[in-house]
Amino acid sequence: xxxxxxxxxxxxxxxxxxxxxxxxxxxxxxxxxxxxxxxxxxxxxxxxxxxxxxxxxxxxxxxxxxxxxxxxxxxxxxxxxxxxxxxx
Numbered sequence: 001x002x003x004x005x006x007x008x009x010x011x012x013x014x015x016x017x018x019x020x021x022x023x024x025x026x027x028x029x030x031x032x033x034x035x036x037x038x039x040x041x042x043x044x045x046x047x048x049x050x051x052x053x054x055x056x057x058x059x060x061x062x063x064x065x066x067x068x069x070x071x072x073x074x075x076x077x078x079x080x081x082x083x084x085x086x087x088x
Contacts, residue, residue, distance in 0.1 A: 020070060020074060024070050027069065027070065029070070
């Protein structure tokens with residue numbers, strides 16, 4: 001069986017990406033390497049490296065555990081939001 005990481009609602013992609021950067025910044029994953037802090041105001045720019053073909057992200061310094069903790073926190077927050085919207 002083939003699995004795909006297809007976004008069910010494509011319009012949510014930008015919001016999920018922003019949430020990813022905010023959580024990683026809260027965990028201090030980007031701030032230590034890029035000189036930033038836990039400030040999430042500029043979270044979308046954290047980790048951006050300018051290159052010849054525009055900008056790209058280089059996050060090779062992060063471990064699988066770090067990345068997994070960000071994904072787990074995203075899931076927890078999305079489930080919490082869904083539960084709150086169900087019981088209002």
